[in-house]
Amino acid sequence: MKIQKLISFLSLLSCTFFINVPAQDLSNQNATPETKNLYKNLGKLLDRGIMFGHQDDLGYGVNWRMEKGRSDVKETSGDYPAVFGWDLIHFETGKNGPIDFFSFKEMKTMIEEAYNMGGINTISWHTSNPKTGKDAWDNTKESIQVILPGAEKHQLYKDWLNGIAKYLKSIKGKDKKQVPILFRPYHELTGNWFWWGKGNATPEDYKKLWTFTYDYLTKEKQVNNLIWVYNTSDFKTKEEFMEFYPGDQYVDMISFDIYEMGDPTKDNSFVENAQRQFRIMDEVAREHHKIPALAETGYEQIPYDKFWTETIMNAVGKYKISYILAWRNHGLTRENKMHYYVPFKGHPNEKDFKNFHDLENILFLKDIQRESIYK
Incomplete structure (x- = not known):
């Protein structure tokens, strides 16, 4: 079986697109050596395969909360994910944590733990609407304008960034x-559900927000441990993907988010849409020398027993991407709904997920630990 998988993988590799990502293309030339090394090795890992990631993996699972060492991914696949996703939602409001299950202090400890194990951390930021004071999903139009330089709430935004900068710089491994x-701020920009998204903000204002945020964090606050990830959702053309793009000097990686919303046994639109978007993103990655990724994906409750080995693998197809990150395993929500994207122990999809883990071109934590990605 293993030989057959290897033959299949080599066959796939022979027709996979090659993306040349020079190490010097990291946007921040003052980045820490570990950050530069990670970026260089992310480029090299494109030839090895696709890393698997999971949101909030160490913090909670479907039937547990904050139990050290636990992970639904590990308990079903036998290994931790290679990429660990987190979010700074509510940080700017002064709230204790991003979610009721753990604080920002505890999240910092888990990020450090993932790094100490040799894993990779990615952080998004569901930023509160600065115009209304409501959450990120309050898509009041022209909210970006109130925090741009010279605008009425620009100082408020700088105060937010001051806190973010202090927090990000404080995250250190056991190596000190x-x-x-x-870092993936202002994500899913081609959707209209966030205040910074298409239809609620102009491309010009979005670019001003991104470039100010980048310059303030990297140049003013000297946050030199970030790799900047540009992120979209659905798009039909290359022009649409690039419409809000702030420029190569402000971006290190490009990505999109896409979720299975139908029944893959009856509707192939998820695979077809993903293939169209991967084709466009691959072209952009090669032209701009940026590392591509699938920054969020999944199928809520995973009611299809071949989702990983068939649906996801067919969606990615022959394209080289850095990682796939599945969304979080919340479990039962306040609305009495089960919300999870990775199987837990005893789930019907567990076997397929284990088979997905065993594929030669899918990389979990043990696969990248051997690479010394920060050196």
Whole structure:
């Protein structure tokens, strides 16, 4: 079986697109050595396969909360994910944590733990609407304008960034080095559900927000442990993917988010849409020398027993991407709904997920630990 998988993988590799990502293309030339090394090795890992990631993996699972060493991914696949996703939602409001299950202090400890194990951390930021004071999903139009330089709430935004900068710089491993972070702010920009998204903000204002945020964090606050990730959702053309793009000097990686919303046994639109978007993103990655990724994906409750080995693998197809990150395993929500994207022990999809883990071109934590990605 293993030989057959290897033959299949080599066949796939022979027709896979090659993306040349020079190490010097990291946007921040003052980045820490560990951050530069991670970026260089992310480029090299494209030839090895696709890393698997999971949101909030160490913090909670479907039937547990904050139990050290636990992970639904590990308990079903036998290994931790290679990429660990986190979010700074509510940080700017002064709230104790991003979610009721753990605080920002505890999240910092888990990020450091992932780094100490040799894993990779990525952080998004569901930023509160600065115009209304409501959450990120309050898509009041022209909210970006109130925090741009010279605008009425620009100082408020700088105060938010001051707190973010202090927090990100404080995250250090047992080697006393700052932990490199794949930073993915203002994500899913081609959707209209966030206040910074298409239809609620102009491309010009979005670019001003991104470039100010980048310059303030990297140049003013000297946050040198970030790899900047540009992120979209659905798009039909290359022009649409690039419409809000702030420029190569402000971006290190490009990505999109896409979720299975139908029944893959009856509807192939998820695979077809993903293939169209991967084709476009691959072209952009090669032209701009940026590392591509699938920053969020999944199928809520995973009611299909071949989702990983068939649906996801067919969606990615022959394209080289850095990682796939599945969304979080919340479990039962306040609305009495089960919300999870990775199987837990005893779930019907567990076998397929284990088979997905065993594929030669899918990389979990043990696969990248041997690479010394920060050196």
